[in-house]
Amino acid sequence: MPSTEGDPRGGARGDSAHGDSAHGDSVIETSALTKRYGKHLAVDRLSLVVPRGSVFGFLGPNGSGKTTTIRMLMGLIEPTAGRASVLGRPMPRAQRTVLPRVGALIEGPALYGFLSGRENLRRYDAADPTADPRTRSARAEAALDRVGLTAAAGKKAKAYSLGMKQRLGLATALLQPRELLVLDEPTNGLDPQGMREIRSLVRELASEGTTVFLSSHLLDEIEQVCTHAAVMAQGRLLTQGPVAELAAGARGRLVVTTPDTADAARVLKEHGVADVVVEEDRVTGEPPGPDRVPDLAELTAALVGAGVRVRGFGVERASLEDAFVALTGEGFDVAG
Known part of the structure; x- marks a missing residue:
């Protein structure tokens, strides 16, 4: 089941000018962040630093704790122990001020299947109290164009392919400018051309000043698009740093x-x-x-x-x- 903020929110909305700036040069910091489900330790004492302006790859096999970590960062679940801050504010306590500055696509998009792609975006935009209703249509059309869905905008979401749903979910996160964009497996279900387009979009967003936190189990995806990365396995952080330095750490x-x-x-x-x-x-x-x-x-x-x-x-x-x-x-x- 998609895990999103609200019903069916894909990410909180708002003007990135609101709220406090992140402390220092990082937009995400965690210290000993831990999540346990009964006897299962999903995330084990994670200490992570995501630099401002980076495209940060969160890398690990499926089941390594990536999505659980993202859900804690977004305030969707409470950590068992440890702490996390996003944009300089503690989470989940400050989620009302933080989430309007963050766009997110977590565990796939939550969409109204009986509405068209365009109508879905307008519904998401209407749920944003800071969004000017007079420019709602323009925002929806711009987001559709940015993810390559203009031609399918009038089609009902339930008829969309998995890849098209991924694109529409990403569009919901792009209705407003964001300081931070959190994407959980954003190329899931896309064909090779779609994957290239999403990677190009991520680079474009980063060039505009948005920090992108991108989780993936695809090694080549991280190497192609990310400036920094962290490697997870079995709930534990193995290493983090600039991608070039991580690769250089292994001898050729x-x-x-x-x-x-x-x-x-x-x-x-x-x-x-x-x-x-x-x-x-x-x-x-x-x-x-x-x-x-x-x-x-x-x-x-x-x-x-x-x-x-x-x-x-x-x-x-x-x-x-x-x-x-x-x-x-x-x-x-x-x-x-």
């Missing part, structure tokens, strides 16, 4: 392209390269530890000296997935 892999894979694998192992894997005409491996940094020129000479026909050789940049594997010792379920 040596890659040799050659038809002589067996000989190449042998030479790499002899020079301390670990986890050597042969895939078709590629041989990859982890460089030796920091006390034995490989000299690529020496390795190349060793390969050539062993009669290996080297067609390509270098170090492949570490990815966010490499960082996740390094942190957890296990793979990442990108399919959810």
